[in-house]
Amino acid sequence: MVLPVLYSFRRCPYAIRARLAIQASRFECKLREVLLRDKPSEMIIESPKATVPVLILPDERVIDESLDIMRHVLGTNDPYGWLDSNWLHASLELIEATETQFKPQLDQYKYASREDNPKPEYHRQIAGEFLYELDARLASSTFLVGEKMLLADAAILPFVRQFAQTDRPWFDDQKWSNLHRWLKAFEGSDLRLRVMNKYPAWKPDNAETIFPSS
Numbered sequence: 001m002v003l004p005v006l007y008s009f010r011r012c013p014y015a016i017r018a019r020l021a022i023q024a025s026r027f028e029c030k031l032r033e034v035l036l037r038d039k040p041s042e043m044i045i046e047s048p049k050a051t052v053p054v055l056i057l058p059d060e061r062v063i064d065e066s067l068d069i070m071r072h073v074l075g076t077n078d079p080y081g082w083l084d085s086n087w088l089h090a091s092l093e094l095i096e097a098t099e100t101q102f103k104p105q106l107d108q109y110k111y112a113s114r115e116d117n118p119k120p121e122y123h124r125q126i127a128g129e130f131l132y133e134l135d136a137r138l139a140s141s142t143f144l145v146g147e148k149m150l151l152a153d154a155a156i157l158p159f160v161r162q163f164a165q166t167d168r169p170w171f172d173d174q175k176w177s178n179l180h181r182w183l184k185a186f187e188g189s190d191l192r193l194r195v196m197n198k199y200p201a202w203k204p205d206n207a208e209t210i211f212p213s214s
């Protein structure tokens, strides 16, 4: 059987959310770990924009946006109901807001020195205002858009964790108890553990890594 191929990078939040959906849906594929500074030409030929994740299907369709990968694999099998139609619209709206309002500030905060940006705290504060809104949501429901984990949680958690890890003592000191609860539950989850395995960078002669592994 020809398996789909996933080009992935362990620490990339976009790739993490794709792997979360792949793990949840048990969508078996060949995982090829990529070094961002040395991307395989096989990947760039398939997806010239050269970002990870990239999913290549057996019929040669190429899906190179993480949210599209999530929706595709969950569309084939969605045992936890992450795409539940009652909540899908709300999930997609919140994901869009995260990408337009939070993610640019996260980048300016996290990569402050790299981008020669003298005001990381300013961007942390703006990003923090968005997190304050997420915390308020999580005060009234267990997960972001309801009482169970949905697409929005899986798509947004990797970015909130990246923010938290930039200065964990500062993050833990904020009065976002609901957000802390939600993030800690994810960090301790079996699901997250399963998508964070370390693999050597893929080379064409390597044996293929099958993902999910269990």
Ligand SMILES: N[C@@H](CCC(=O)N[C@@H](CS)C(=O)NCC(=O)O)C(=O)O
Residues within 6 Å of the ligand: 009, 011, 012, 013, 014, 015, 036, 050, 051, 052, 053, 064, 065, 066, 067
């Ligand atoms: N919109 C894309 C963004 C993916 C993205 O930007 N991934 C980063 C890594 S986290 C990347 O591949 N950057 C290209 C590079 O660093 O060369 C998606 O959702 O898949």
